[in-house]
Amino acid sequence: MTTKIGPAIVDRRTVVAGMLAAGLTVAGHATARAQADPLPSWNEGAAKAAILDFIRRTTAPGGPDFVPVSERIATFDNDGTLWTEQPFYFQLAFALDRVKALAPTHPEWKTEQPFSAVISGDMKALMASGEPGLIEIMEITHAGMTTDEFAQTVIDWTRTARHPRFNRPYTDLVFKPMLELLSHLRQNGFKTFVVSGGGIEFMRPWMEQVYGIPPEQVVGSSGITQYKLQPDGTPVLVKEAKVEFVDDGPGKPVGINRFIGRKPIFAFGNSDGDQQMLEWTASGTGPRFMGLVHHTDAEREYAYDRASPVGKLDKALDEATKKGWTVADMKRDWKEIFPS
Structure with a gap:
């Protein structure tokens, strides 16, 4: 597969149904739930407000922007959007x-x-x-x-394996604000997908535990596999050194169409490699949300955009500014970067 190159947790859900069924809820619980901040790792600001407003509008029964559950499709890039991508993928x-x-x-x-x-x-x-x-x-x-x-x-x-800078497992270096966003979307009837240039067989083994996204909701680049029978008759799929599909740039809308079959109404990326996915999302009718993570925090994570050979954010940033897409500035908008 083709991989972008450059230089050198688990999903949490609050279970309340059992309490309600057992009659343990008191009058204040509903108010407390309504007042609870679903995105506590996000600072108050335009990005957080836009996200919460979109989810509220599209899930309000009878509202002008209501979207049926079957159409609540949210797609996320992985590298640089859900976890760190520096110093290289x-x-x-x-x-x-x-x-x-x-x-x-x-x-x-x-x-x-x-x-x-x-x-x-x-x-x-x-x-x-x-x-x-x-x-x-x-x-x-x-x-x-x-x-x-x-x-x-x-x-x-x-x-x-440990990251060379943070000395933590790579799967620890996921973004806490995005984990909260994934959870909040699912709690509101959205189906969340990863649509990444990374290899699908590299991502599927760990994503359900880390992001709460099952293997069938992971779209990525893929190589050819061959069905074979082992000497004992056991069937296996063997990976070959041949690229079948590259799920990056213009390949992302193709992958969404091929493997999801519905156009997203909510999409988040972080680089020019996600530009076409966001454009594809914006081209639909009805309410649409397009978001970018902008890496601006060199102290807590990394700061890079237009000149970076990894996760270059140039044309997509200009388009976001021109078209009013939401840009989450990591330094300004996120209270925390990684889970403790």
Whole structure:
């Protein structure tokens, strides 16, 4: 699959139905629920107000902007929108770790680029290999195993790998404000999807636990798999080193149409790679919400936009300004970045 390259928790729901059924609710509970802030990690401001207003309007029965539950589709980019994407995309970090893990069985890699650069930690030489070298790494480290074996490898990696700056598991580096938003949308009848340029088989193993999004609601780039029978007759799907579909840029509307079948009414991204998804969402009739996460907090996370080779936000930012899309400024709009 093609991966964007650059330089170097769980969903919480408040269960109240049982209390209501048992007659334990007192008069003040309904008021307390109504007054509770569904987005406590968001600062008060235009971005938070726009989100809450949109959800309120589209779920108010009898209101002019009411949207039936079946049409409440919300799509989210992953890298840079739901979790950190610096200093480079986390799936690349996984692939580089896989090269090191497989190196003992490939002695030829000690002298072959781009693998020797990975083994020696020479990031300058690795980046000099360009996109062809990085694609080769992705293909070698993602192919030749069954889908079940690959999923387990991904899970094992998320349990042991640590981010180079924060020294935390990569799945800890999800954005708390966005977790709250996902939860609030679902509590209001929205079906939430991830639509990402990342590999679908890399994302599916952990997303349900981390985001509350099941595998069937994850849309991503994919490689070809082949159905085979093992010697004992057990059927398996084996991953091949061939790209089938790239779910990035203009590929995102294609992926939404192919795998979801409904145009979103709510979409959130963070880069130019999400621009077409937001445009596709905006092209529908009725109420629409288009949002961007703007990374502006170098102290708590990272600050980057137009010049960044990772998560470049340039044309999409201009379009958001021109068309009045919501831009969530990380430094201004978020009280907290990561879950404690």
